[in-house]
Amino acid sequence: MNRTKNLKKIRKKDREWDIVIIGGGATGLGCAVDAASRGYKTLLLEQVDFSKGTSSRSTKLVHGGVRYLQQGDVSMVFEALQERGLMFKNAPHLVTNQSFIIPAYDFWGGPFYTVGLKVYDLMAGKLGLGPSKHLTREETIEAIPTVEQEGLQGGVIYHDGQFDDSRMAISLAQTAVDYGGTVLNHCKVTKLIKEGDLISGVVVVDQLSGEEFNIKSKVVINATGVFADEVIQMDEPEKKDMITPSQGIHVILNKEFLPNDFAIMVPHTSDDRVMFAVPWHNHVVVGTTDTLIENHSLEPVALESEIDFVLETAGQYLVKQPTRKDVLSVFAGLRPLAKPEDEKKATKEISRSHKILISISGLITIIGGKWTTYRKMAEDTIEKAIMLGGFPERECITKHLPIHGFRMDIDAYNDPMAPYGLDKEEILNLGEEEESLAGFLSEKLHIYKSQVAWAVRKEMACTVEDVLARRTRALFLDARESFRIAPEVADLMVKELDKDEEWKKTQLKDFEEVAKNYFFDK
Ligand SMILES: Cc1cc2nc3c(=O)[nH]c(=O)nc-3n(C[C@H](O)[C@H](O)[C@H](O)COP(=O)(O)OP(=O)(O)OC[C@H]3O[C@@H](n4cnc5c(N)ncnc54)[C@H](O)[C@@H]3O)c2cc1C
Numbered sequence: 384m385n386r387t388k389n390l391k392k393i394r395k396k397d398r399e400w401d402i403v404i405i406g407g408g409a410t411g412l413g414c415a416v417d418a419a420s421r422g423y424k425t426l427l428l429e430q431v432d433f434s435k436g437t438s439s440r441s442t443k444l445v446h447g448g449v450r451y452l453q454q455g456d457v458s459m460v461f462e463a464l465q466e467r468g469l470m471f472k473n474a475p476h477l478v479t480n481q482s483f484i485i486p487a488y489d490f491w492g493g494p495f496y497t498v499g500l501k502v503y504d505l506m507a508g509k510l511g512l513g514p515s516k517h518l519t520r521e522e523t524i525e526a527i528p529t530v531e532q533e534g535l536q537g538g539v540i541y542h543d544g545q546f547d548d549s550r551m552a553i554s555l556a557q558t559a560v561d562y563g564g565t566v567l568n569h570c571k572v573t574k575l576i577k578e579g580d581l582i583s584g585v586v587v588v589d590q591l592s593g594e595e596f597n598i599k600s601k602v603v604i605n606a607t608g609v610f611a612d613e614v615i616q617m618d619e620p621e622k623k624d625m626i627t628p629s630q631g632i633h634v635i636l637n638k639e640f641l642p643n644d645f646a647i648m649v650p651h652t653s654d655d656r657v658m659f660a661v662p663w664h665n666h667v668v669v670g671t672t673d674t675l676i677e678n679h680s681l682e683p684v685a686l687e688s689e690i691d692f693v694l695e696t697a698g699q700y701l702v703k704q705p706t707r708k709d710v711l712s713v714f715a716g717l718r719p720l721a722k723p724e725d726e727k728k729a730t731k732e733i734s735r736s737h738k739i740l741i742s743i744s745g746l747i748t749i750i751g752g753k754w755t756t757y758r759k760m761a762e763d764t765i766e767k768a769i770m771l772g773g774f775p776e777r778e779c780i781t782k783h784l785p786i787h788g789f790r791m792d793i794d795a796y797n798d799p800m801a802p803y804g805l806d807k808e809e810i811l812n813l814g815e816e817e818e819s820l821a822g823f824l825s826e827k828l829h830i831y832k833s834q835v836a837w838a839v840r841k842e843m844a845c846t847v848e849d850v851l852a853r854r855t856r857a858l859f860l861d862a863r864e865s866f867r868i869a870p871e872v873a874d875l876m877v878k879e880l881d882k883d884e885e886w887k888k889t890q891l892k893d894f895e896e897v898a899k900n901y902f903f904d905k
Contacts (some may be wrong), residue, residue, distance in 0.1 A: 399424075399600065400599065402418045402768055402772070406608060407434070409438040413757035419563050430570065438548055438552050444544065445544030459736050477795070482646065483661075485538055503515065504541070520537050545663070570588070570589055573588050605748040606749050609717045631670060632716075635669075674689060682900060684715055685715045712901045737760045824875075828857050847873050858897075858901055865898060
């Protein structure tokens with residue numbers, strides 16, 4: 384993960400890649416891991432930072448999707464449950480087994496969901512994370528002391544996976560590099576290059592220096608999520624939009640709202656969706672919504688009505704109604720849903736299955752899907768790339784490929800450093816070896832100063848936002864606290880990157896611009 388070295392590689396004029404991937408979210412990074420681990424010459428280009436888009440803004444679930452089972456999308460749930468099991472096996476330092484409780488307020492609720500979830504368990508087969516079961520009223524209250532008790536009859540407990548989406552993204556980037564792939568952040572693809580009618584490469588601009596590169600590649604993959612239409616239109620300017628962006632928001636609350644390690648799943652909200660309140664990094668993440676929006680952006684903003692809806696719904700299931708004052712951070716993400724044939728369909732009804740499209744000039748576009756299914760999406764996409772590029776056939780090996788940092792002997796539930804896996808000790812050692820890196824940057828969020836240096840040296844963090852939003856999750860967990868520590872992060876980065884006061888000033892201004900959307904009292 385050395386940006387300077389990787390830029391040198393793309394500066395070589397005669398170099399031809401087998402596969403260039405545009406987009407460094409779950410989908411693109413999954414493709415990079417798959418292609419690199421099969422031995423193809425692979426380059427991934429991300430316009431801002433790995434997981435800057437939707438992939439840092441999920442509900443943090445590795446799940447089959449109980450809701451999709453309700454909707455009858457059995458094949459997608461089956462696929463997602465298999466992938467959930469594989470993710471859990473291949474990245475035990477990043478994915479934990481999370482218990483969810485559905486509180487039941489009518490007499491039939493408990494037995495009804497117990498039966499439904501047995502099907503979910505059966506579909507997971509050998510890759511199941513534990514059986515679901517009915518809970519009495521007393522057992523439900525014992526597990527969730529903060530649950531609304533009026534009218535509570537009992538509950539159902541079931542299991543799904545939970546993870547840190549951005550840390551997973553960085554680990555995937557590292558895995559791709561471990562297998563010989565090349566990844567670059569802050570590099571935007573601005574044009575496709577064609578030889579005759581066929582795509583033969585991309586033009587990319589380094590967003591930090593302004594340098595432009597022409598890159599040759601046998602195959603180009605468009606994995607740009609909600610931005611996919613823009614890349615498709617670089618190829619076919621007249622092409623109609625394929626993506627329907629649907630916004631989902633989350634709020635972060637203090638751990639006191641869910642003091643034990645059980646999550647709450649609300650099976651029917653007033654808009655007939657599901658909602659979750661899940662323990663995450665010693666906080667609680669609550670969401671989400673499903674709001675059709677007109678325009679996509681890199682920093683979508685939560686609507687007032689969405690915030691009200693999430694807080695109100697959470698309040699119906701908790702003893703204490705959370706208010707805006709309790710919200711530590713709010714973030715919005717956009718689902719890159721494939722536009723349905725029937726345009727009147729509500730976004731909640733659009734299938735989350737992925738679609739792969741190949742244009743006449745050979746651009747492969749992958750849209751839709753979920754974080755949980757990133758591996759299978761990548762396998763399907765690279766199979767198409769092999770066909771299109773006429774590459775020597777090589778088997779996909781990602782089903783049993785350990786993700787960078789793979790480690791079993793780590794307490795992924797309680798150790799805040801667990802997502803680093805095998806890298807954990809090296810990061811802690813930095814703090815002991817270098818005086819300026821000793822101690823906490825934020826004791827409240829359990830972030831060490833050495834994590835900043837590590838992010839710059841080993842994880843390609845280039846901006847204060849890269850460090851505070853995605854290498855650590857400070858901005859997402861507690862926006863005010865991230866704001867407080869931003870100047871110290873900038874100072875550490877000035878030293879690491881050999882920058883000056885002017886750079887620091889610009890960085891802090893840029894960070895403030897982004898961070899203000901995560902607070903209320905701007
Ligand atoms: C609110 C919400 C909650 C969700 N919760 C879950 C969940 O709990 N579990 C789950 O499994 N899934 C969940 N999902 C779905 C999942 O997050 C997405 O399916 C997944 O993150 C999409 O990844 P992606 O790589 O396709 O898109 P993105 O993450 O958006 O990545 C696309 C990338 O392409 C880059 N890009 C765009 N244009 C260019 C260009 N010209 N040059 C270079 N780079 C470019 C962008 O900067 C971006 O980083 C959720 C989604 C939402 C919105």
